[in-house]
Amino acid sequence: MTLTPPAPALVGDPLASVGTPSLLIDLDAFEANLRDTAAFVAGHGVALRPHAKAHKSSAIAQRQLEAGAVGICCQKLSEAYPFAAAGVRDIHVTNEFVGRDKLLMATELASHVRLSVCVDALPQVRALGEAAASAGVTIDVLPEIDVGQNRCGVTTHDGLFELVEAIAAHPGLRFAGLQAYHGGAQHIADWAARKDTANRAAERAGTFVRALEARGVRCARVTGGGTGTFEFDVASGVYTEVQPGSYAIMDGEYGGIAWHGAVRPRNSLFVLSTIMSATRPGMVVCDVGLKGLAVDAGLPREVTWAGSEGPPLAYIAANDEHGKLETVGAPKTDTTQFLGQRVLVTPGHCDPTVNLHDQYVCFRGERVEAIWPIDARGLSR
Amino acid sequence: MTLTPPAPALVGDPLASVGTPSLLIDLDAFEANLRDTAAFVAGHGVALRPHAKAHKSSAIAQRQLEAGAVGICCQKLSEAYPFAAAGVRDIHVTNEFVGRDKLLMATELASHVRLSVCVDALPQVRALGEAAASAGVTIDVLPEIDVGQNRCGVTTHDGLFELVEAIAAHPGLRFAGLQAYHGGAQHIADWAARKDTANRAAERAGTFVRALEARGVRCARVTGGGTGTFEFDVASGVYTEVQPGSYAIMDGEYGGIAWHGAVRPRNSLFVLSTIMSATRPGMVVCDVGLKGLAVDAGLPREVTWAGSEGPPLAYIAANDEHGKLETVGAPKTDTTQFLGQRVLVTPGHCDPTVNLHDQYVCFRGERVEAIWPIDARGLSR
Structure with a gap:
């Protein structure tokens, strides 16, 4: 039986319809x-x-x-x-x-x-x-x-x-x-x-x-x-x-060091993730964990809302396929409104994070412009 | 051009000839x-x-x-x-x-x-x-x-x-x-x-x-x-x-908890790795790091020699494609004799480690008996 998962994104798609988790390049x-x-x-x-x-x-x-x-x-x-x-x-x-x-x-x-x-x-x-x-x-x-x-x-x-x-x-x-x-x-x-x-x-x-x-x-x-x-x-x-x-x-690791010289590369790598559960005040759960994010350099330090507004978030725990996100500062109120919203997570360490994914979904503005295979993924011999 | 890396192992191969790093099942x-x-x-x-x-x-x-x-x-x-x-x-x-x-x-x-x-x-x-x-x-x-x-x-x-x-x-x-x-x-x-x-x-x-x-x-x-x-x-x-x-x-994580009941599964999963550098007393470097071992549960706690003898080893640091191993207890003497020797590393956390590999090299005794594709690797949507 040929039965394979559909592609998470096609060139020309709006970013808002890209399947998650996906590895993005700005x-x-x-x-x-x-x-x-x-x-x-x-x-x-x-x-x-x-x-x-x-x-x-x-x-x-x-x-x-x-x-x-x-x-x-x-x-x-x-x-x-x-x-x-x-x-x-x-x-x-x-x-x-x-x-x-x-x-x-x-x-x-x-x-x-x-x-x-x-x-x-x-x-x-x-x-x-x-x-x-x-x-x-x-x-x-x-x-x-x-x-x-x-x-x-x-x-x-x-x-x-x-x-x-x-x-x-x-x-x-x-x-x-x-x-x-x-x-x-x-x-x-x-x-x-x-x-x-x-x-x-x-x-x-x-x-x-x-x-x-x-x-x-x-x-x-x-x-x-x-x-x-x-x-x-x-x-x-x-x-x-x-x-x-x-x-x-x-x-995240390179973004967190000081840059005072003439050159400073900008972060272009994100994991796009969906809030798939929100049953607790002050907490939501997104669909990317250890299998889409390397945590050897610590948990991701930056999580921002993608295409919607919400309180600041902190990524507080990574399980295999779950990321626990906590609202920062705000009172710990009901979060059910955020179910289905999406977030951009900046990986702590790019090399081993990239090695978890099969492709980059490359976007410009709000649109998918290219899909690039990560063709050396897993080749560690 | 069709140019792909050779298979790390074939059924029937002696374990001693399996390319490294490889994920093994006993x-x-x-x-x-x-x-x-x-x-x-x-x-x-x-x-x-x-x-x-x-x-x-x-x-x-x-x-x-x-x-x-x-x-x-x-x-x-x-x-x-x-x-x-x-x-x-x-x-x-x-x-x-x-x-x-x-x-x-x-x-x-x-x-x-x-x-x-x-x-x-x-x-x-x-x-x-x-x-x-x-x-x-x-x-x-x-x-x-x-x-x-x-x-x-x-x-x-x-x-x-x-x-x-x-x-x-x-x-x-x-x-x-x-x-x-x-x-x-x-x-x-x-x-x-x-x-x-x-x-x-x-x-x-x-x-x-x-x-x-x-x-x-x-x-x-x-x-x-x-x-x-x-x-x-x-x-x-x-x-x-x-x-x-x-x-x-x-x-390693499950192997490290206490088991007092009627059932105790045994470790059957290893990463086979080669010592590819040994220039420092008391230290060797093996060819498996963050891209072949998940470290969310800490560094691997068990490293044993495969097919040779040597001092006890501790896995002390994981870089992308390097693992630093230190000799334990013994005086920190020359290690050049261990260049090319192989070790079995027990992963700390199996799920995200398996997700880094494309196949299991399954062995019985000293021989490769089967190769099993990890066909759901990377499928996190």
Whole structure:
């Protein structure tokens, strides 16, 4: 039996008829983010390579490339496939990997796109070098250096030298520069403290670059940075390329940090949700919970009424498919009038929220203008 | 270009070659859970209607029906579609809904399966009654009563009487009993306190049942309960049907509560992950983070080595695609030897974790025995 749920929205629909929960993109804000960020980064003579792990959509990647991006980043090899299939020609996997299935993916991808990957240990280099040789492909390799994240990456210059020498020993591998990402710096709320942390990360990256130069090895690319720090990274003189991902759509966490520089991406991402129960004074229940909103960065901090008026709301609890909303400030009165009304919820953390949805419903004003598949959703290998 | 990632596993593969991260089911534990729970519930003369929101897989629903379940529960209408398409004939949607797209789904589903749904407000009844009449279908309706969850559901007998009368006024609707679920009771760690809370919920449900009986209305079904309380619910004399979902696969949260009764489902769900970086003493980094593990119930509490030996590990931080693991107790020594080794991570909360994956890799002993699609993944409307 072919029995599938109807589409939640079609191009041209009024926003008021979109089925819920749905993941929305406000195209005006989204396009401004793409344009302003590209211009800002280009103005510093640095390359923009947006991180596709945030949006997981080849439709967005194509718009980023049209806006001047040199390529994209992915966090996993399987994630790179839909982008490669959609015609993205330059993909950097900002992560280490181990295992035969991963090597198969790397060599397959490298036969279709210019692929670069990260390493931080000799066994990864050896396995990749053998796989590249036997597949007859060339893979750019960027050792990851630790610039403060305390997660992956080599921590010493000697460790880096070993990797660079090992890469040089494999004809299928090409040393292409350094991966230097400090995730912990991205969400520091205080702008000056964030700048300081970013600058220290760049300085640390600089010491690795100069240590290699002293040995006659040039780093063509030094890549890293994210939405919270790219405004500093582009001015560092160290990074040749920045990797912001969230900037296109943003989220509650990034919206909650201070922005005092020349660039400030706007939130363009929302989950549209319907009040499906309202039996208690001062409380309503909406139809999006843990299966439509990631809560690793806390509960959503912003909920606004969509197409109607009502008291301010706070999202106070997320169950699997329920969100409990409480009226703020107002006396806790009857809420039955709000049954069927709709709200816009700003996700706390965009990346894992996007990964829960199959498509973006893109709107301008009050109308659905496009539906973009989230074609890399769930691709975590 | 057709370019898609290779399958992470095929039937017959050794577990040691399964691509990571992958969601695994240990079939021996899973089958014991299905068998033991069905026998326990049947022994009390109560119907078992497993909640499919936990596993989201028609392959599992079919096995639950073969083991004696009378039907299944879904939490959303769209979620019910793959089960209906796979031949499940009796589906109870344990939730309220509002909106034209929802009414279309309800009437379409009701033309294929015996559908029951919940209401807790008169406008829902009116809209559903009109939709059912115009579609020429019959929908069973179970008003939800609040038995302690403080979320949805009517809170007074008068509120229930109004709904029952309104349902009776619509020829396309049939009053079929009561939905009485107390989610907050499910994870109470202390067994006696959980039993006490469950019994009070059943008592409260009983007062609604008797109030209806006093008006000549019989409740053919009183349905509710979950994995944490069904052992009490079946003995309550009030519930005619229980709705456990997690019992088939379990998770860290349910594994962490006390079980002193005659039934104790075993954990059968794991995420298999590879150590892809190990550059720091006392720490390794695995390839599953927020996009393969839900952390709403906290970080995973159990990580064990798969196919190799090593020091005890604690999962200390989840990034999008990284899990930081620390060695426990042992001195913080070099960990490079563990690069490429694999671990089994027990998810903290099964429902939203399952919703991140597209398939279960089901194993027995050391071999992959089946691949089951998670065909309701992402269906949250």
